[in-house]
Amino acid sequence: MTALDRRDFTIALVAMTIVVLASNILVQYPFEAWGLQDYFTWGAFTYPFSFLVTELANRRFGPKGARKVVYVGFVLAVALSIILATPRIAIASGSAFLTAQLLDIGIFSRLRNMAWWLPPFASSTISAAVDTTIFFSFAFYCGAIPGIGLTIDQVLAQAGITDQCIALPWVTLGLADYGVKLALSVFSILPYGVVLRLMSPGLAQRATV
Structure with a gap:
């Protein structure tokens, strides 16, 4: 890996960590403006950018680098x-993030040679729908798990993890969050295209497996 590769990888890694960490904190706080506290959390407006980071990393480093x-x-x-x-x-967050981001990389890689806007x-x-379903059902569902009869808190307690x-x-919240993710996925097409144009043609089309 060249010095330029290491620099860009570090930038992508720092950006990903900041976006996910900030979202995990902000998702605990409902967005109370205009009476929307039952539909949005503050994390809904930050987490979708993790997909932008992944997709740019995929273009820059290929699937293998994006997975790293x-x-x-x-x-x-x-x-x-x-x-x-x-x-x-x-x-x-970890379960949803890992599943959805790896799915995102797989879908993007299959479509990477099509129109530039289609892969991201x-x-x-698709991956945002998977992410939203996993995260919100695990994070905020307080009832018993169907077929098991235990709540998630009770399952975690058996593993020695105390949480409420x-x-x-x-x-x-999940439906509204997914709506925001869809809107931001459209919005992020523009910055994605701008950054893509700044890459050399070789980097933009790299498809290392």
Whole structure:
């Protein structure tokens, strides 16, 4: 890896860690302006940018490099979230993040040679739905798990993790959050295109497996 590669990888890693950590903290705070506290949290407006970081890393380093950004960012963000957020939020975020980001990389890689705007839009649209479902159902659902009869708190307690569920309307929050992610995925097409044009043609089309 060249000095330029190391610099860009560090930038991507720092950006990913900041976005995910900030989102894990902000998701605990409902967006109360205009009576929207039952539909949005502040994290809804920051987390979608993690997909932009992943997609730019995919263009810059290829799928293999993008996975490294996701893996290292995952470890750092979850570790810091346990300290600055809550264990339950950290686990929910880590599970959703890792699953959705790896799905994002896979979809993007399959579409990378199509129209420049299609890979980031399609991959973020699909992976954001998976991310939202996993995160909100785990983080804010306080009832018993169907088929198990135990709450998530009780399951965590059996693993030695003590945490208390934050009772928020997770279904409406999840639907609204996904709507924000879709809107921001469209909005982020422009900065994605700008950064892509700043890359050399070789870097922009790199497809290392």
